[in-house]
Amino acid sequence: MDEAIRRVEADANRSADTHLHVFPLPAEWGIDLYLKDESVHPTGSLKHRLARSLFLYGLANGWIREGVTVVEASSGSTAVSEAYFARLLGLPFVAVMPASTSPEKIALIEFHGGRCHLVTDPTAVYGEAHRIARETGGHFLDQFTFAERATDWRGNNNIAESVFNQMALERHPVPSWIVVGAGTGGTSATIGRYARYRRYATSLAVVDPENSAFFDSWVDDDPTRTTGRASRIEGIGRPRCEPSFIPAVIDRMIQVPDAASIAAMRLLAEVTGLRAGGSTGTNLWGALSVIAGMRAAGQVGSVVTLLCDGGERYAHTYYNDEWVVGEGLDLAPYTETMRRFLATGEWR
Known part of the structure; x- marks a missing residue:
């Protein structure tokens, strides 16, 4: 056991922290958007x-x-x-x-x-x-x-501690919002608890794809909600509300259509060159929605979300036009919404 723990800890010691990329927004908005790139881990994802x-x-x-x-x-x-x-x-x-x-x-x-x-x-x-x-x-x-219990949410190099440390020299060092998805619920539980524990004025938004029980469970305060269907966006969304999902640490939940997730994932590649998976698209759609709300309220600040994994895992699905058509998804309206927003600031 001593040797096993040494090997796992040595793996962490060999790994540098993950990058925090800037997503380009008009400077006059006074709002900065960052994506924490979890795809650079040795196994290529947040997991x-x-x-x-x-x-x-x-x-x-x-x-x-x-x-x-x-x-x-x-x-x-x-x-x-x-x-x-x-x-x-x-x-x-x-x-x-x-x-x-x-x-x-x-x-x-x-x-x-x-x-x-x-x-x-x-x-x-x-x-x-x-x-x-x-x-x-x-x-x-x-x-x-x-x-939610295996990760030390008070610190010890968890993802929340890493985000706040990396933001320290930015013009808005304390994020107004952090936007994440929920698969197990462990990441949102860690970030929500850490922000409160460290007394940061940061709100937590959780995005949820189609066929997931988390959103309705959060809205109705009902942990027994189920859908009986798997999420089309791999890595997030569950047919039942999982035990690690802690709704009380979440300030806002956003339902995201699957077509919006895939459109946002593709837009990310177009704008930044970063190819990511569908759950990153869900995050980006939610982050842009939050930023639209900040603009409408006349607020400035920073928003952080996650780049969960690399797009190479989805060459046969999310990046395949035939697969998208076969799933009955129309990406065009969501792509237009995002392009219009980035060009004019209008979110519709």
């Missing part, structure tokens, strides 16, 4: 942080031991990162995922030595993960339960 925390949590609790099979229920990026850490520790890893997961992510999990167990019913991933862990005598990492 690298979560996977590291889950492994350390499991090791410290004595649940992960030498030779134990590690199991996860994941739509992709978390499993990629967990496969990386399992291989680092010489442990077998099984990812239970919906059959709709992109082939690029499946290939990445297998590249890192993991085994993919695909299920046709997205709601069955939890039961299958429990079953496999039980039958192998393994450990179910259960990101959806432990994400």
